[in-house]
Amino acid sequence: MDTLEIIKTIEKYTGSHIKFGVIDIDGVLRGKMISKKKFLKSVDKDIGFCNVIFGWDVNDQVYDDSKVTGWHTGFPDSSAAIDLSTYRTIPWNDNIPLFLADFHQSDDLSVVCPRSLLKRIGDRCRNAGYIPKFASEYEWFNFRETPQSLKQKGMVDPEPLTPGMFGYSLLRSSQYHDFMSGIAGQLESFGVPVEGIHTETGDGVYEACIEYSDLIEAADRSMLFKSGVKEIAFQHDIVASFMAKWSDDLPGCGGHVHQSLWNSDESDNLFFSSGPGNDLPPILEHYIAGQLHCLPDILPMYAPTVNSYKRFVSGSWASTSVSWGRSNRTTALRVIPGGEESARLETRVPGADANPYLSMAASLASGLYGIENKLTLDIFETQGNEYQNPKSQSLPANLKDAASRMKLSELAKELFGDAFVEHFVYTREWEWEQFSKRVTDWELKRYFEII
Template sequence: MTREEIIKAVKEHDSEQVKFAVADMDGILRGKSISKDKFIKSLDDNIGFCNVVFGWDANDAVYDNSKVTGWHTGYPDSLATIDLSTFRKIPWNNNIPFFLGDFQNDEELSEVCPRSLLKRISAKCKELGFQPKFSNEYEWFNFRETPQSLKEKDHQNPTPLTPGMFGYSILRSSLESEYFNDLFDQLRAFEVPLEGLHTETGDGVYEAAIEYTDVLEAADRSILFKTGVKEIAYRHDIIASFMAKWNINLPGCSGHIHQSLWDKNGEMNLFYDASGDLHLSKLLEQYIAGQLYCLPHILPMYAPTVNSYKRFVAGSWASTTVSWGIENRTTALRAIPAGKTSTRLETRVPGADINPYLAMAAALASGLYGIKNNLSLDISPTKGNEYTQSGNKALPKTLKEATDAMKSSDVPKELFGEAFTDHFIKTREWEWDQYSKQVTNWELQRYFEII
């Protein structure tokens, strides 16, 4: 749709409000409803949005270590830009017009804004003559709870939507068919089209794959998928959780990234080579080499929370080492030789708790690093079970360890710029500090009486 067509559609809509949102550092959509008149005015003047959205954590606690924003800045409004290309209507909310935004026109915040970062890296990719096509797939758990009931339980022992291990079960997906069908149909109506939706192994867990598209649109769809699922779930008195690992006895939740590079016209998949070994191109080998090299230096971009690292355990379907393989789901990277149009790389490190803009920016930037530096793929592909093999470097085991590694490396600054890297590292240090101060139930049960 053209700018004029979008404005006309908004003006003619029955609702007097327009919703728009921006993504914060944790991949949470922060937004508001505005009037039609304010929306139209903002298209020329941008719109004020308190810069605290990059100065607080997932629970609205303000950072005490940020240079970009903080009490020292007084938390002024910054200039947010509404991206007309993201126009959608919310089908489960009276088809209210909805837009995503970012801070591309704000000199300071544009450096740290996750969506703006991905736009910059995508632009660099296209300058090299490549069209990046991406998609996410997500696993998440569903619970027969409401926000109020979950609070009353102190977030302990939530009731799963369905019991038992029913991976790929047609039977279990029919048990909550109204919710299941709403997810597939209403997300598509929200222009977040799914390739597939099915049950996974675990109590009340689903998995969805989002359709492939340009990397920025893929990240937009990804973040809208997570919020959309949660909002649709609310309407069925269900809580949907994208926590990476909510239960020690159940598998974690992934947020795998599928990706390929195409020619500048988007007509030829450059990861496919008819004459190459397994039809994998030299370009793909360099891209894999770049991701493997950069992975230990940028892991918090894929694993941003304290809980993320609880997922990295052997036998959990999650990676534990810097490794790759052909159609191997025990490695960090899975190369998929699937023909001219579908040959791709799956980055299996991310959990469902990612900020998709940052995770896709990390995958694309590190892959391009391998291409630009002509890196050789020196790590041999894993054959068989990577969990039982030795030789490949282990991933950091905590957010602190991963953040310290990122802080001591020059690679992140080269990939993402100094301003973003400094701010992001500070947010992860804050996250670890908040965790370190807590007294957990495990500590009380273990030490309270006996020690």
């Protein structure tokens, strides 16, 4: 629908309110309901949204020293622009209309707004003559819990939806048919088409692939997929978790990014090779080289939490090194040859906990860096098991090390701007500090009596 049709649709909507949301630095969808009248007044101008969402962490604890906003600014409203092209209705909420918004160039928050950042990277790509097409795939765990029961348990020992390691199980999925079909069907009606869904390896874990689309739409779908799955799960007395790794004994959850570049009229997939042999298209070779070159400097954009790094374990289906291979699920980057439509690159580093706008921005910006600088692919392709490669370059081991590297990286600032890097790194350092001063169950069990 065009803008006029959307406005007319909302005018005819018989409900009194609509929902709109913005995405914070952690990839959390923050939003509110507003009256239909207020929404229609905001179509041609901005709408206020408290900028505290960029002044606090994932648990609403205000940062001590954020320059973007804080107690020193009084947390004013900032100017958000509702993007009418994001219009959809929520099937499981009486089809109430929903829109996404972001902070554009006229507002100070635009430099740190994830959706605005991705728009800028997308514009850079199009100005270079390429059309980016992206998609996400997610793994997540499901539990027979409610928010209240989890709080009573202290978030410890949740009960998985199903027991045992049973990947690709039609039996397990049929036992929760209403939930699984609800995800597939209701998300389709929600404008988030799911290409495939199945059980994964682990107790109560699913994986879903979202249909590819334009860059911003792909990130929007990813954000709304995670939010939608959680809401649909709640209606089935299930809690869905996109935490990177919730158990020592089980694999973690990926949030892989699939991507390809097309020519300006979208008639040719530039990552597709029609020639003989295994030669990569030159543009794909540069793109891969750029991602590998930039990866260690921008890792927090793929792995933003303390928990993210628990997923990078040998033999866990997660990448642990700066590496690439064809159809190889042990590497950081997986080239998927495919056909003219489906040939693509999969960036396997991001976990399900990553902010999709930032993981896509990191993927595209670093790939473009390789193209612009004609980087050569000097890292040999992995043949076989990358986990057993003694020559591989390991990724930073924890959030502290990764954030420290990004803080000092001139490359990161070149890709995303000084202001974004300064704020984002500060929030990651804050996350590490909050973790470092907490006493964990592991410490109590190990030291309480014996030491």
